[in-house]
Amino acid sequence: MITIRKLLLRNMIAVIFAATGSLYLFWIFNEYTAFNSESQRLKTQYVDTQKEFLKNQVATALDYIVYMETQTEARLKKNIQQLVNEAHAIATNIYLQNKEERSETEIKKMILDALRPVRFGNGSGYFFAFTMDGIKTLFPDHPELEGRNMLSVQDPNGQFVVKDMIDILHRDTQGYYRYAWTKPDENALGFEKIAYVKYFKPYDWGIGTGLYVDDMKTEVQEDVLFRISTMRFGKDGYFFGSVYGGAPLFTNGVITRGGENLWDLTDPDGVKIIQEMDRVARASGDGFVRYSWHKLDSDIPSPKLVYVRTIPEWRWIIGAGLYIDAIDSTILSRKNALYKNFKKKFVSSFFLFLIMSLFSYFWVRHLAHKVHRGIKTFSDFFDKASLTSAQIDPDSLTFDEFRDIAVAANQMVEVRRQTLEALKLNEKRYEKSQALGKVGNWEYHLSTETFWASKETKRIFGFDPEKDSFSVAEVEGCIPEKKKVHKTMMEQVKIKDAHQLEFKIFTRDTGKPKCVITIAELEGDQKGNPLKINGVIQDVTLRKNLEKELLQAHKMEAVGTLSGGVAHEFNNILGVILGNAELAIADISRDESWRHYFDEIKMASLRGKSIVSQLLSFSRRDEHPMQPLKMDKIVKNAITFLRASLPSTIQFNESIQKDCHPVVGDSTQIHQILINLCNNAAHAMESGGGKLSVKLENVLTTKSLRSQNLCILPGEYVRLTVSDTGEGIAEEIIDDIFDPFFTTKPIDKGSGMGLSVVHGIMKAHDGMIKIYSRIDEGTSCECYFPRGKTMDTPKSEPVNSVKTGNETILLVDDDVHIIKLEEQILERLGYHPVTETNPKKALDFFRKNPESFHLVITDMTMPEMTGDQLIEKLREIKPDVKAIICTGYSSRLENMEAVKAEACLMKPFEISVLAETIRKILDN
Numbered sequence: 001m002i003t004i005r006k007l008l009l010r011n012m013i014a015v016i017f018a019a020t021g022s023l024y025l026f027w028i029f030n031e032y033t034a035f036n037s038e039s040q041r042l043k044t045q046y047v048d049t050q051k052e053f054l055k056n057q058v059a060t061a062l063d064y065i066v067y068m069e070t071q072t073e074a075r076l077k078k079n080i081q082q083l084v085n086e087a088h089a090i091a092t093n094i095y096l097q098n099k100e101e102r103s104e105t106e107i108k109k110m111i112l113d114a115l116r117p118v119r120f121g122n123g124s125g126y127f128f129a130f131t132m133d134g135i136k137t138l139f140p141d142h143p144e145l146e147g148r149n150m151l152s153v154q155d156p157n158g159q160f161v162v163k164d165m166i167d168i169l170h171r172d173t174q175g176y177y178r179y180a181w182t183k184p185d186e187n188a189l190g191f192e193k194i195a196y197v198k199y200f201k202p203y204d205w206g207i208g209t210g211l212y213v214d215d216m217k218t219e220v221q222e223d224v225l226f227r228i229s230t231m232r233f234g235k236d237g238y239f240f241g242s243v244y245g246g247a248p249l250f251t252n253g254v255i256t257r258g259g260e261n262l263w264d265l266t267d268p269d270g271v272k273i274i275q276e277m278d279r280v281a282r283a284s285g286d287g288f289v290r291y292s293w294h295k296l297d298s299d300i301p302s303p304k305l306v307y308v309r310t311i312p313e314w315r316w317i318i319g320a321g322l323y324i325d326a327i328d329s330t331i332l333s334r335k336n337a338l339y340k341n342f343k344k345k346f347v348s349s350f351f352l353f354l355i356m357s358l359f360s361y362f363w364v365r366h367l368a369h370k371v372h373r374g375i376k377t378f379s380d381f382f383d384k385a386s387l388t389s390a391q392i393d394p395d396s397l398t399f400d401e402f403r404d405i406a407v408a409a410n411q412m413v414e415v416r417r418q419t420l421e422a423l424k425l426n427e428k429r430y431e432k433s434q435a436l437g438k439v440g441n442w443e444y445h446l447s448t449e450t451f452w453a454s455k456e457t458k459r460i461f462g463f464d465p466e467k468d469s470f471s472v473a474e475v476e477g478c479i480p481e482k483k484k485v486h487k488t489m490m491e492q493v494k495i496k497d498a499h500q501l502e503f504k505i506f507t508r509d510t511g512k513p514k515c516v517i518t519i520a521e522l523e524g525d526q527k528g529n530p531l532k533i534n535g536v537i538q539d540v541t542l543r544k545n546l547e548k549e550l551l552q553a554h555k556m557e558a559v560g561t562l563s564g565g566v567a568h569e570f571n572n573i574l575g576v577i578l579g580n581a582e583l584a585i586a587d588i589s590r591d592e593s594w595r596h597y598f599d600e601i602k603m604a605s606l607r608g609k610s611i612v613s614q615l616l617s618f619s620r621r622d623e624h625p626m627q628p629l630k631m632d633k634i635v636k637n638a639i640t641f642l643r644a645s646l647p648s649t650i651q652f653n654e655s656i657q658k659d660c661h662p663v664v665g666d667s668t669q670i671h672q673i674l675i676n677l678c679n680n681a682a683h684a685m686e687s688g689g690g691k692l693s694v695k696l697e698n699v700l701t702t703k704s705l706r707s708q709n710l711c712i713l714p715g716e717y718v719r720l721t722v723s724d725t726g727e728g729i730a731e732e733i734i735d736d737i738f739d740p741f742f743t744t745k746p747i748d749k750g751s752g753m754g755l756s757v758v759h760g761i762m763k764a765h766d767g768m769i770k771i772y773s774r775i776d777e778g779t780s781c782e783c784y785f786p787r788g789k790t791m792d793t794p795k796s797e798p799v800n801s802v803k804t805g806n807e808t809i810l811l812v813d814d815d816v817h818i819i820k821l822e823e824q825i826l827e828r829l830g831y832h833p834v835t836e837t838n839p840k841k842a843l844d845f846f847r848k849n850p851e852s853f854h855l856v857i858t859d860m861t862m863p864e865m866t867g868d869q870l871i872e873k874l875r876e877i878k879p880d881v882k883a884i885i886c887t888g889y890s891s892r893l894e895n896m897e898a899v900k901a902e903a904c905l906m907k908p909f910e911i912s913v914l915a916e917t918i919r920k921i922l923d924n
Contacts, residue, residue, distance in 0.1 A: 020352060032338070035335065038334075043331070047324060050324055054320050057237065058318065058319060061228050061239055061320075064228065065311060068223060069313065069314075072213070076211050076213065077194060079121075079216075080195065083127075083196075084197070084207060084208055087118075087127050091114075094107060099202075108137075112129070112137065121212070124211070126141055126209065128207075129208075130162055132166055132170075132205070133149075134150050135147065135150070136162070151166075155181060157179070165206055173199040174198040177197065177210075178193070178195075179193055179195070181210070183212060192212065193210045193211065195209065196208055221314065225250050229254065237322060238252045239318060240319055240321075241318040242277075242278075242316075243315055244315045244316075246263030248262055249316065249318075262274045263275060267293055269291065280308060281317045282310060282317075285309065287308060288308075289305075289308065290303065304322070304323050305321060306319050306320065377402075382409075391413055391414075394406040431456070440453065440459070440538075441453075441457065441536045442535050442536075445532045446531065449471070449472055450471060451471070451475050460514065460537060461475070461507060462512070478508055479503060479504075489518070500517045500519050501517065514539055515540050516539055516541075517540050519536055571908055574907070575821070576817045576821055577601060578602060578605035578606070579911070581598045582602060582825075582910065584598045585599065585602065586911075605908055626664055628662045628664055629667055629670070631720070632656050632660050632696060635720065637671070638671050639674075642678050646682055647682065647686070649690075650682060650692050651691045653691060657697045659698075661698055661788070663786065666761075669764070669765075672758075673720070673761055673762070677722040678692065678722060680755070680781075681722055681779070682724075684724050684779060685726040690726055691724070692722070692723070694720075695721040696721075697719055697721075698716065698717075698718060698787075699718075700715070700716055707771070710759070710762065710763060712766075718784075719784055720785070721783075722780070723779070723780040725777070726779060727775070728774050758781075765786070767786060769784075803916060804830040804831075806832070807922060808832040808833075808834065808852055808853055809832065809833050809854065810836070810846060810856045811834065812835075812836050812870065813835075813858070813862070814838070814862040816837060822835075825914065828911075831918075839867075839869075843865075843873050843874065850874075854922060855884070855921065856881060860886065860887035861887060868885065871883045882921050883901045884904070884917060884921065885901045887907060888906070903920075
């Protein structure tokens with residue numbers, strides 16, 4: 001009779017044997033299949049990686065070649081400019097040393113003898129010279145042409161070479177010229193050449209030289225060969241190159257240009273290596289080639305992969321290669337390890353079969369124990385699941401019922417894990433939103449009298465981010481008006497008022513001032529007893545600073561508007577004074593002793609006009625575009641304003657170089673730079689006085705300078721330096737002084753925008769500001785302005801007598817004193833003025849007889865109708881009427897094209913200016 005235990009034991013042994021054998025065979029099949037797939041994948045991945053690596057390396061070398069190719073012409077131009085400057089310097093030196101002692105003929109010969117033998121550019125370069133009427137005075141390449149007129153000489157492209165060079169010298173005194181020419185010892189034409197010529201004033205010569213583009217191209221190619229041949233990558237990686245057709249260029253650090261042609265080089269498998277590279281590269285521009293070659297330390301050929309790429313302009317092929325047999329050794333080692341693993345697995349499986357057979361007997365006896373063990377597994381699982389996301393492996397359980405329970409338990413744990421992850425994600429999003437909005441939340445627990453703060457609240461107050469709670473003393477220690485804030489907040493909380501409370505704090509870590517807004521509410525327990533106060537807080541410092549800047553901008557706009565109105569009225573007054581003074585001077589004999597009183601009145605009026613003009617410029621009512629400027633005049637005008645505003649305890653020194661280079665800029669912005677820097681310096685010396693120095697000079701920088709995010713290259717600059725002997729700037733904050741709103745001044749002493757504005761202006765002028773400072777020694781601010789083009793010196797006009805006439809002029813101005821004065825002036829000049837103080841009446845009067853008036857002179861700012869509007873009305877009646885607008889100041893004149901007047905005179909003006917303007921308009 002068979003028992004259940006025996007039946008189970010027999011069946012178990014059979015099942016164990018079959019299962020063990022099947023599992024072993026299945027494992028072998030899977031492992032071998034996986035090994036083959038992995039080997040193929042590794043090979044493909046390794047080759048793809050090596051291809052990408054070779055592409056990147058060749059691309060790096062090609063980028064260098066492309067860069068050097070683009071620099072060919074730039075290098076050529078730089079070389080010939082330097083050579084011509086040296087030749088010009090030699091000629092100038094010979095002329096200056098001998099002009100007092102030798103004749104012109106001797107000096108010319110000395111100059112030509114000095115330049116004639118000079119050769120460069122592999123002997124193809126030489127200096128030439130010609131007169132400005134086309135006579136060739138120096139031509140070493142063709143000395144037989146010296147003394148001949150070369151204006152009619154053309155290159156193969158039809159360009160009149162000498163004539164074009166003379167045009168360049170007439171226009172710019174120096175410059176580049178591209179043409180075609182012969183080479184020394186070669187009769188063929190058509191070699192592209194770039195020349196540089198420079199005007200030699202003493203003898204009215206043009207001195208120049210030129211170099212052939214293909215010579216420079218050959219030089220660049222030599223540099224490229226040397227550079228790329230020395231480049232390395234990886235452990236033993238190098239580059240190689242050849243010319244179309246197999247001529248070698250370089251390989252493995254050696255330049256082989258001119259060596260034996262490698263067109264028929266063949267590997268052991270019969271691959272024509274160079275021919276295949278040439279075919280692949282020229283077919284599509286780049287590509288990969290595989291062949292076999294022996295390594296340096298071995299005679300056995302190894303597979304090699306190379307990537308080649310063409311440079312069509314030079315007919316070059318460059319490339320790089322790597323041996324790809326390293327992956328084979330890796331695969332072989334894995335294969336050996338797999339066979340060893342098969343053997344180990346077989347022995348393990350055999351012992352496992354024996355062990356399972358021995359213990360299968362006890363399996364039946366201990367079936368009850370297994371059930372108990374399964375139940376204990378669930379018990380342990382629930383203990384762990386309360387703390388971690390532990391799971392049960394259902395396959396490890398014996399009974400299906402246990403497995404179903406395990407699946408349900410795992411689902412429960414997974415839902416719990418996903419819920420916790422979503423909670424953490426929402427918490428991160430919440431913290432991110434608070435950081436972006438600079439908004440934090442806080443809680444005050446009444447029972448413990450402690451504060452809890454979110455991360456953003458801690459950052460706003462400067463608290464330790466690792467600390468969880470804070471005392472009342474710690475929080476109130478950051479609030480200067482803590483009693484007022486506490487009282488106001490308690491009142492709002494008690495009446496459940498949700499209004500916001502704004503106050504200032506000083507951060508605990510840095511002491512930096514901030515402006516914050518908070519809203520709080522009281523939270524109670526279920527019985528309504530106070531439990532805690534919940535609140536939110538926001539950092540609004542930036543917004544408050546922006547509001548202050550906006551208010552300041554509005555104030556400055558109001559000042560500008562007021563200055564415009566004051567300028568208009570004051571210029572009218574000055575116009576009456578100046579005009580009457582000039583009339584009186586004209587009536588007084590030069591011999592009269594009291595004539596100089598009226599001369600002084602005239603000069604004072606003109607100075608007043610200048611001051612009003614400066615006032616308009618300073619208040620930004622008179623903005624100008626970037627244009628050539630003389631910095632010394634701008635700095636002197638700004639100093640005139642600054643002297644009056646500086647305390648008497650500050651000594652003011654100025655040093656302004658008279659022959660400063662011109663710069664291209666905005667005079668108003670340069671005013672603003674000087675005023676901001678001087679105000680900062682004055683604040684630094686406010687308590688104890690000191691010395692403020694302003695220096696303007698030409699400088700030549702020999703290396704690049706950098707400060708903040710600004711950088712200037714070597715060259716000529718105009719440097720404006722403002723120095724003080726004040727308290728200086730601490731080293732730890734000197735990198736922050738250009739940030740907007742950063743300031744160490746009290747709240748009522750500045751907004752922190754001064755140096756930020758200066759930094760922006762210097763950036764707009766392509767310049768740079770650099771700060772040097774030491775504590776208790778002072779600060780020096782250097783502003784570098786690039787040198788602009790030389791300003792044209794206005795030609796002096798001969799002084800003529802006051803021009804007169806006899807035409808009829810319609811004169812319109814609402815100021816009675818002005819119109820009477822102008823009427824007298826015009827009568828004194830011989831004209832027939834018709835005056836009117838009301839523009840509408842003047843229009844009616846003109847309409848009756850428009851042909852009787854030769855010219856209209858009108859004020860700009862008048863009641864009922866402005867001057868430009870009056871001109872438009874007059875031209876509806878008579879389209880060709882000529883007009884002059886006079887004004888003390890008007891914003892409408894900022895756009896003169898819209899006014900459409902023939903001229904505009906700014907009050908006050910001199911009689912001679914008025915007379916000259918009238919005659920120019922009438923005579924034209």
